[in-house]
Amino acid sequence: MVKLDKISYSVWDYSIQDYDGHITIIQLKDRLVFIDSGKEPITARKVRLEVEKLTNLPVKQLILTHQHWDHVFGNQAFEDCDIISSKATLDDMKSYLMTYWTDENLNKMREEEPEDYADLKIVFPNIIFEKEYQIKDENISIKIFQGDGHSAGSCYVFIPEEKILITGDLLFCKMTPFFGDPNADIYTWLDVYRQMLELSPEIIIPGHGEITDQSEIQNQIDYFERCIAWMTKYIEDGFLKENLDERDDFPLIKAMNIEGFDELVKSSIRRTFDVVEERIK
Numbered sequence: 210m211v212k213l214d215k216i217s218y219s220v221w222d223y224s225i226q227d228y229d230g231h232i233t234i235i236q237l238k239d240r241l242v243f244i245d246s247g248k249e250p251i252t253a254r255k256v257r258l259e260v261e262k263l264t265n266l267p268v269k270q271l272i273l274t275h276q277h278w279d280h281v282f283g284n285q286a287f288e289d290c291d292i293i294s295s296k297a298t299l300d301d302m303k304s305y306l307m308t309y310w311t312d313e314n315l316n317k318m319r320e321e322e323p324e325d326y327a328d329l330k331i332v333f334p335n336i337i338f339e340k341e342y343q344i345k346d347e348n349i350s351i352k353i354f355q356g357d358g359h360s361a362g363s364c365y366v367f368i369p370e371e372k373i374l375i376t377g378d379l380l381f382c383k384m385t386p387f388f389g390d391p392n393a394d395i396y397t398w399l400d401v402y403r404q405m406l407e408l409s410p411e412i413i414i415p416g417h418g419e420i421t422d423q424s425e426i427q428n429q430i431d432y433f434e435r436c437i438a439w440m441t442k443y444i445e446d447g448f449l450k451e452n453l454d455e456r457d458d459f460p461l462i463k464a465m466n467i468e469g470f471d472e473l474v475k476s477s478i479r480r481t482f483d484v485v486e487e488r489i490k
């Protein structure tokens with residue numbers, strides 16, 4: 210059963226229960242635009258069928274906010290569409306074939322979770338931009354901004370006519386964000402939060418967690434500032450990166466509902482060490 214929520218005149222959202230993710234759909238006059246495809250093709254296909262039925266419009270474009278698997282493994286449900294991403298997102302996706310998405314790892318997924326991944330294949334974006342991209346018709350404009358921060362090339366999407374911001378993983382609502390990507394940078398990410406606030410969004414669809422408003426951006430700014438303060442003191446007190454696991458007082462919010470979250474947190478803390486050390490040395 211696919212339950213779509215109508216968020217505004219032009220925006221639909223599908224909340225993914227098991228990891229609090231989102232697939233967002235924007236309705237233009239003559240077509241639909243998806244934002245992110247989720248973590249498995251079967252769900253993406255179901256959501257696509259449902260919204261095409263509800264609106265009697267075809268999907269023509271898929272925007273990828275970024276390259277992490279839980280946002281792009283549904284891409285094959287949109288092979289007949291234009292798939293749009295930043296150049297850095299495409300570059301990382303290609304490099305993942307040699308690291309995270311090797312034949313061996315993908316075959317393991319196909320075998321261990323056949324109901325979700327039996328036919329999994331990696332589908333790359335075919336429309337690439339740097340910094341900004343826009344899709345519009347006479348009613349609304351869909352503005353895509355590259356912010357980085359969460360990953361190289363991470364983007365957020367704003368619809369000014371409806372004051373809706375779709376953040377991808379540049380916002381996790383009421384939970385500890387993932388900032389352990391090898392290119393994550395919480396200083397850059399703080400700049401992104403300030404850019405988002407300047408847009409004065411009224412409704413925010415985060416990468417994970419419940420739909421929210423600007424107050425959650427401020428919460429996450431406060432959170433990253435606490436992380437930076439903690440790590441600055443840790444480094445200035447002379448502690449080393451390899452001893453981070455011995456500490457259990459790094460600031461955290463609620464755990465995200467996803468397998469292996471503890472490892473994600475550890476990688477976020479280690480990455481924070483690197484970016485803070487680089488900044489203060």
Ligand SMILES: [Zn+2]
Nearest residue numbers: 275277359378
């Ligand atoms: Zn992500």
